[in-house]
Amino acid sequence: EAGVAQSPRYKIIEKRQSVAFWCNPISGHATLYWYQQILGQGPKLLIQFQNNGVVDDSQLPKDRFSAERLKGVDSTLKIQPAKLEDSAVYLCASSLEISSQPQHFGDGTRLSIL
Amino acid sequence: AQSVTQLDSHVSVSEGTPVLLRCNYSSSYSPSLFWYVQHPNKGLQLLLKYTSAATLVKGINGFEAEFKKSETSFHLTKPSAHMSDAAEYFCVVSEGSGPYTSIFGTGTRLKVLA
Numbered sequence: 001e002a003g004v005a006q007s008p009r010y011k012i013i014e015k016r017q018s019v020a021f022w023c024n025p026i027s028g029h030a031t032l033y034w035y036q037q038i039l040g041q042g043p044k045l046l047i048q049f050q051n052n053g054v055v056d057d058s059q060l061p062k063d064r065f066s067a068e069r070l071k072g073v074d075s076t077l078k079i080q081p082a083k084l085e086d087s088a089v090y091l092c093a094s095s096l097e098i099s100s101q102p103q104h105f106g107d108g109t110r111l112s113i114l
Numbered sequence: 115a116q117s118v119t120q121l122d123s124h125v126s127v128s129e130g131t132p133v134l135l136r137c138n139y140s141s142s143y144s145p146s147l148f149w150y151v152q153h154p155n156k157g158l159q160l161l162l163k164y165t166s167a168a169t170l171v172k173g174i175n176g177f178e179a180e181f182k183k184s185e186t187s188f189h190l191t192k193p194s195a196h197m198s199d200a201a202e203y204f205c206v207v208s209e210g211s212g213p214y215t216s217i218f219g220t221g222t223r224l225k226v227l228a
Binding site: 004040041044101102108110 | 146148155156157158159160163204206208216217218219220221
């Protein structure tokens with residue numbers, strides 16, 4: 001089966017610019033997650049969707065980050081405006097069940113802020 | 115409050131020798147515990163999970179982990195290291211039923227020497 005697809009793989013922008021990441025989960029997976037992984041740290045959950053609804057976004061910096069999953073399939077994570085501390089790998093994951101720790105992750109988007 | 119500590123940031127072993135990656139946790143409840151592996155420039159892959167069933171958990175690729183409540187540990191082991199095991203390993207503790215209640219450790223980088 002096809003895995004979790006993410007694009008782009010790499011992105012370099014200047015601070016205060018905007019950027020968007022795209023994720024397509026495994027077919028049939030209702031739950032989708034976005035994680036932020038800063039260099040040298042473990043991933044941190046930003047937001048979790050169940051179909052097109054938000055389950056938890058308590059760690060999402062809502063003043064600059066937004067995410068949507070309008071049709072309950074693919075998802076977009078946006079940062080506007082970007083700060084230097086947003087440099088990280090952004091990982092998308094999906095799972096069949098809402099309560100499970102995700103099993104399937106994409107390869108991530110590495111974001112560098114200049 | 116829960117926490118997780120991976121005791122070694124780097125571990126080096128020779129191919130064919132045993133692997134031990136150490137993880138200690140702190141939790142006010144009976145936690146679920148997980149191990150993930152992350153190969154360079156790749157997403158995370160779930161190796162195994164403990165959810166209050168058998169204390170010795172077998173995972174993929176020959177890895178296993180033992181939950182020891184008295185020692186608050188969940189160490190990851192493998193009898194014989196393979197070159198393909200070289201990667202970053204993350205221990206995760208979760209007190210609830212969803213990923214928004216989970217905390218990732220800071221990771222252990224495993225190096226396998228030929």
